[in-house]
Amino acid sequence: MFRRPHVLFQPAAQRHFLRGVRRMANVLRPTLGPFPRGVLVAPERGIGREPEWLDSGGLIARRMVRLADECADPGAMFVRHMVWRLHEEVGDGTATAAVMFHELLEQGMRSIAAGSDPMRLRRHLDALTEAICTALAAQAIPLEGRPQITRVAESLCVDTYIAATLGEVLDIMGAGGCIEVRSGLRPGIEREYVEGAVYESAILSPRFEVESTPRQIELEQAAVVISDLEVANSHDLLRAMELALAAGARALVLIVDHLSDEALALLEVNRRTGALPSFAVRVPGLRREEQIAALEDVAVLTGGIPLRREAGAMLSAITLAHLGQVRRAWANNTHVGLARGNGDPRTVRSRFETLRQAFESTDNPPTRRDLQQRIGRLNGGNAVVRVCGATAAETSAHIALVQRAVSVLRGALRSGVVPGGGAALLACRQAVHAASADRDGEAACAMWRRALAAPARVIVANAGYDAGAIIRMLDSLPAGHGFDVRSGRLTDMRCAGILDPVATLIAAVRAAGGSAALALTIEAQVYRRSPPASVEP
Amino acid sequence: MNIASDEPDPVYALAATPNGTLFAGRRSGLFIAANGTGWTSLPVEATPSAASSITALAVMPQGDAVFVGGYGYVARLTASGALQRVSVLPRPLPLVTALVVSPDYARDGVVLAGTAEDGVFRSIDHGEHWAPWNIGLLDHRIIDLALSPAFAVDDTVFAATETGVFSSVNGGRSWRMSAFPRDDDPALCLAASPCSAQDVTVYAGTEGGALLVSRDKGRSWCEMPGVATDGQPINALVCIDATTLIAGLADRLLLIEGILDPCPRVVQETACQSITALTCLVPAPDTLVAIVGSADGQITRLRLR
Numbered sequence: 001m002f003r004r005p006h007v008l009f010q011p012a013a014q015r016h017f018l019r020g021v022r023r024m025a026n027v028l029r030p031t032l033g034p035f036p037r038g039v040l041v042a043p044e045r046g047i048g049r050e051p052e053w054l055d056s057g058g059l060i061a062r063r064m065v066r067l068a069d070e071c072a073d074p075g076a077m078f079v080r081h082m083v084w085r086l087h088e089e090v091g092d093g094t095a096t097a098a099v100m101f102h103e104l105l106e107q108g109m110r111s112i113a114a115g116s117d118p119m120r121l122r123r124h125l126d127a128l129t130e131a132i133c134t135a136l137a138a139q140a141i142p143l144e145g146r147p148q149i150t151r152v153a154e155s156l157c158v159d160t161y162i163a164a165t166l167g168e169v170l171d172i173m174g175a176g177g178c179i180e181v182r183s184g185l186r187p188g189i190e191r192e193y194v195e196g197a198v199y200e201s202a203i204l205s206p207r208f209e210v211e212s213t214p215r216q217i218e219l220e221q222a223a224v225v226i227s228d229l230e231v232a233n234s235h236d237l238l239r240a241m242e243l244a245l246a247a248g249a250r251a252l253v254l255i256v257d258h259l260s261d262e263a264l265a266l267l268e269v270n271r272r273t274g275a276l277p278s279f280a281v282r283v284p285g286l287r288r289e290e291q292i293a294a295l296e297d298v299a300v301l302t303g304g305i306p307l308r309r310e311a312g313a314m315l316s317a318i319t320l321a322h323l324g325q326v327r328r329a330w331a332n333n334t335h336v337g338l339a340r341g342n343g344d345p346r347t348v349r350s351r352f353e354t355l356r357q358a359f360e361s362t363d364n365p366p367t368r369r370d371l372q373q374r375i376g377r378l379n380g381g382n383a384v385v386r387v388c389g390a391t392a393a394e395t396s397a398h399i400a401l402v403q404r405a406v407s408v409l410r411g412a413l414r415s416g417v418v419p420g421g422g423a424a425l426l427a428c429r430q431a432v433h434a435a436s437a438d439r440d441g442e443a444a445c446a447m448w449r450r451a452l453a454a455p456a457r458v459i460v461a462n463a464g465y466d467a468g469a470i471i472r473m474l475d476s477l478p479a480g481h482g483f484d485v486r487s488g489r490l491t492d493m494r495c496a497g498i499l500d501p502v503a504t505l506i507a508a509v510r511a512a513g514g515s516a517a518l519a520l521t522i523e524a525q526v527y528r529r530s531p532p533a534s535v536e537p
Numbered sequence: 538m539n540i541a542s543d544e545p546d547p548v549y550a551l552a553a554t555p556n557g558t559l560f561a562g563r564r565s566g567l568f569i570a571a572n573g574t575g576w577t578s579l580p581v582e583a584t585p586s587a588a589s590s591i592t593a594l595a596v597m598p599q600g601d602a603v604f605v606g607g608y609g610y611v612a613r614l615t616a617s618g619a620l621q622r623v624s625v626l627p628r629p630l631p632l633v634t635a636l637v638v639s640p641d642y643a644r645d646g647v648v649l650a651g652t653a654e655d656g657v658f659r660s661i662d663h664g665e666h667w668a669p670w671n672i673g674l675l676d677h678r679i680i681d682l683a684l685s686p687a688f689a690v691d692d693t694v695f696a697a698t699e700t701g702v703f704s705s706v707n708g709g710r711s712w713r714m715s716a717f718p719r720d721d722d723p724a725l726c727l728a729a730s731p732c733s734a735q736d737v738t739v740y741a742g743t744e745g746g747a748l749l750v751s752r753d754k755g756r757s758w759c760e761m762p763g764v765a766t767d768g769q770p771i772n773a774l775v776c777i778d779a780t781t782l783i784a785g786l787a788d789r790l791l792l793i794e795g796i797l798d799p800c801p802r803v804v805q806e807t808a809c810q811s812i813t814a815l816t817c818l819v820p821a822p823d824t825l826v827a828i829v830g831s832a833d834g835q836i837t838r839l840r841l842r
Contacts, residue, residue, distance in 0.1 A: 146707065172672060172711045195669055220629040327629050327655055327677075339669075340655050345676035345700045346721075349714065352675060380656075381672030381711070 006527040008071070013525040014109050020067060020075020021519075025102035027064070028057040028083065032095035033422075033459030034155055034485055050393045056404055057094030058087025074525055082515045086507055088365050091407030092156065093508035096421065096455045097515075100508065103451040104516035111443040112520065122517040124444030128432055129513030132448065133506045135431035139424050139479075140416035140502040141494070146171040151497040152412055156405040162387075162398075165189045166405055169383045175413035176356065177383060178376030181402045183395050184386030189402070192384045196328065196339025197301055197377035199284035199294060203331050204259050216332045217279045223249035224324035224338065226298050227307035228283045228291060229315055230258040234266040236315035241266075241276055243320055253329045253338070254280035255298065257309075279329075281336045290370065297374055300351045301341035302326050339380070352378045372410075412501030419493035421500030422456030423482025425509075426474060429453070451512065459485060548830025551816040552594040552603060554616050559816070559828060560603055561836055562591030567605055569618045576836070579618045585609040585625045593650070595636035604648060604664060606633025611650055613664055624660070626667050631655035635682040639708075641689035649709045651679030651696060659709050673712040676700045683727035685737045685754070695739055695755050697724035702741055704755035715755045719743055725772055730796075732779035740796075742771025742784060750796075763800040764793055773815035775827075783827055783841070785812035790829060792841050807839055 008016060030037035036055040041063045043051060054060050061083040067073040079101065083094040104125070112118055143149060150167025157163055169191050173179055178198065184190055203217075223244035231237055231254070244252045254267070259280050270276040285291040295306040302324025307313035325342035352375065359371040376382065387402055389395040418424035432448045453471060461467040463485035470483050473490060482493045493499070550562035559570040566589040567579040581591070586608040593606035602621065605612050609630030612623040626633070635651035642648070646663040656671035657679060671677060676698035685693035692708040701717030702724050717724070722745040730738040741749045741758065746766035749758045766786055773785035782801075784791040790812065792805035814830035825841045 144706075171707055174673065174711060174713070177672065177711075193672070195671060340671070340677050345678070345698065348675045349700060378675070379673050380675070 008525045008527070010523060011113070013522060014112075016071040017075040017078070017519065017522060017525060018105060018109060019069070020072035020077070021079050021102055021105055022075075023067060023069075023072055024061070024064065024076040024079040024083075025098045027060060028079075028095045028098040029458055030462060031055045031057050031060065032099060032455060033462045034158065035463040036158070037462065050391070052393060053397065056087075056400060057083055057098060058091070058404070059400060061087070061094065070527060074527075078515070078519060082511050086511045087404075089363075090411055090501075090504050090507045091404045092501070093504040093511075095458075096425075096505070097508035097511040099454045099458050100425075100451040100512035101516050101519075103454040104447050104512060105519055107447040107450055108443075108516060108520045111440075111447065116440050116443050118521045120438070120440040121444055122521055124441045125447070125513055125517040125520075128444055128448045129510060129517075131431050131433075132428045132452070132509050132513070135428040136418060136424060136502055136506050136509065137415075139418045139427065141418070141499075143412045143417045143499065143501075148417075148497070148499065149409060149413070152417060152499045152501065153405055153409060155498065155500065156408055157401050162189050162402065162405075165191055165385065166402065166409060169385060170406070170409045170413065173376075173381065173383050174379075175410045176359075176372065176375040177379055177381065178373060179383045179385060179406050181385045181387065181399055181406065183399060184388035187388050187390060189388075189398075190386045192386070194337060194382040194384060196326075196337045196380060196382075197297070197341075198335055198337045198382040199377070200334060201255075201281045201284040201331075201336045203333060203336075204256070204264070204280045204282055216330050219251035219253065219277055219279065219329045220327065221249055222251035222253045222278075222326050222329045223247055224253045224255065224298065224302045224304055224326055224329070225307070225315075225318065225322070226255050226295055226302065226304045226324055227313065227315065228255075228257050228295060228309055229307055229313065230260075230309075231256050231263045231315055232260040233316070234260075234262045236318075237263045237266055240315060240318050240323075241270065241278075243318060243323060245276060247320055247323055247325070249323075249325060250277070251329070252276055252278035253326070253331075253336075254278065255283055255295070255336075256280060257283055279331045281331055284336070293370070293374060297351070297377060298338065298341075299324060299343075300347055301338060301343045301378065303341065303343040337382075348378060408501050408504055411503035412499075415501065415503035415506075417499035418502045418505065419480045420482040420498045421505055422459045423474070423480070423493050423498075424500065424502075424505060425452045426456050426471075426482070427479050447516075448513075451516075456482070545832070546834040547832045548814045548834065548836055549590065549592045550594040551814040551828055551830050551836070552596045553816045553818050553828065554596050554603070555600040556616070557818055557820065558616055559818075560594050560596075560605070560618075561814075561830060562594050562605060562607075563830075563834070564590045567591045567614075571617075577618075579614070579620075581605060581607070581612050581614075581620060581623070584612070584623055585630055593633045593636040595638045595648070597638050598640050598642055604636050604638060606636050606650055608632050611636065611648070611660075611664055611667070622665065624665055624667060626650070626652075626658055627669065629655070631658070634679055637682045637684045637694070639684065639688055640686070645689065645708075647688075647708060649682055649684075649694060651682045653678060657682070657696060657709055657712075670710045671712070672710065673705075673714075674698075674703055675714065676703070680723065680725055681727045683729045683739060685729055685739075686731050687737070691737065691754075693737055693754055695727050695729070695741075697727045697741060699723040702727070702739075702751075702755055702758070706754065715751070716757050718749070718758055718760070719745060719747055722747060724749075725770060726774045726785075728774035728776040728782065730776050730779055740774055740776060740782060742774050744770045746770060746786070748774075748784060748793075761796070761801055763802055764791065765803070766791075772812050775815055775817050777817060777819070777825065781825075783815065783817060785809070785815040785829060787811055790815075790827060790839060792825075805841055807841075809837065809839075810835070 041052045061080045153163035153166040284294040304324025327340035387398040457467040561568040588608045631652035639647035650658045656677040658667040681697040703712040722743040746768040769786040811832035818826040
């Protein structure tokens, strides 16, 4: 620990920064390619906890919150945050980005030492980054069908059984489907498809819990009260029940914020006598905006109108128009499902399209996640993938792996794939041309050309081949060809089914290019007396 | 050919086996006409509801059995009409509106049922057990179903709904919307060209009288030129071969030829009242007979060529 804030200027600042970057890149480098090597992360504290075996660059970076070498720490944390952000946004491409960033920085610092101007270099790097992204997008082909999805999944998770399951799930659910990954009870991977819009929500009263197996209440031809009201008066509830019967419903689903004991008793009596089977669930969602969105979506799906307290709605004023209808509804202690609602299909389609456009137009990961879930629910189905390993550590590693693979496969279904990630980046070298023929432009081109070859070099080396010789052979191959490290042969990557999501590669190129362009302009580093551990980017 | 009845007994579905046996699904039940002569009622017993209506029919590829659908069930009968099995669909009981059987039924055992309110049900064990598969199907009101001629390979199936056509490329397990040019015009019937295994050409008739064609597995649709329907709903379509299509309108039957050409032509137009179901027989290579069912209960044989 420095005794007082400490400032370092060039060239020492760059030297230390590069050391940290190199350290972090070297930790992530083994995880790149279809033959990744693991990184064992010791538990931070606590005796007896198992060390983690990780092969995800994003997770490894998250575990590294500080380096012992204080001078190198800022460089390492710079990479950590770049990688973490990338992991949050696309779920993969972290090692690729780290390797390219490291190469760009090494070459850039040499270039600056030889007299290049950092700011001019930055401008050229930014322009070239966009040109490379365009070249990658031009190579993309759509990802379609279960066999192709399975092949991409194989490149992400190595395990052929997991890949086959994910191939089926993603083929059925598509890019926008709801896919939940949970821990299972039996070793291996299982999947289940649940019909309808499924929300996390608790049954409001223990009286509604069922003793049957599975512990689930099922209703048919049910009317749905869609509200966020507190129901205190049983007379108001009685009106809703009468309306449900008048509408021809055989059951009632209540979505409310709270039910009084009196109201619960009324529902329970009618449930027991069979006059009107029912269940009541709390409004889905924790945040207010989540709850409002859920109520609106349920209204669209079931053809009802939500009764919202902000609008001054009261249950006593409920009419037939407020009641939604579903052919089938179910609830257990944690979830509620509404299937085959009576909503106008045109309105459902229009809402689906609106949400899809909102999803496309935002880059904010939490917003995208929320919209993704809403789109999935409107889509009418939910896939539950259950993963279980021999130990708790293996289970959590498998869950993380499957979640990451699902996220990447969604991106691949949306944006397409390129034949071989390393080969596609190598092919982009042809798009690297300086806008002006000045010295800095040439230097930026040379930097990017080397950086684009770096991932292929690492993939080949990780698989145990001579990287230099293979890269030289690849230079003479036509577009779309590459080196298949599994078979050890030069091949047409598309025919061999070696496909990588283009969205991941573009995100990795943007992250590496943007971060390198910024890092090259660092003139000084300030070290704090007691630097905080790096937590979130 | 008419079945005498005091009350209107609309014909909901017609099907023909390769050897010429005809089946008719009507409000009053199932009827069979062996060799096209004399209609006989066939009882379908042990059904989950009292309603006797038969609303959907599908003949197995080899023609040795037929599936019939009604309120809450799908039943399988032999080609001679003997009841083999009744399978009850999952509750709440749906009304079956369309049935299709995989061309590779013997191997994959796939049968799909479209329903009036509950989307599509799928069986992979020769029609014994059924499960709803509606992922991506935003409209659950299925009016008709059609399989790609290469279903055994491409798993492609189409569903006509009130808001257009949905397609599935995984055997009906998930669906995607197509760019249907007429959002407010329900698709009433579908027919896949039997000779388009590569591109999958499929035709759709709408309530507004539009005859639409898609040549890219249902992704995009365009109106077929040269077929005047005067806005009459197209209730039934049968694709005979790569070049010939029969369309059953509310008031007439059209024989359309040259459907692959830029401008197909209607070569024969026969007046018929309220066509609701249509099937065809090809007793000889140069002979084509249409069997037409109508809302008023008439079943008519029309020799088209």
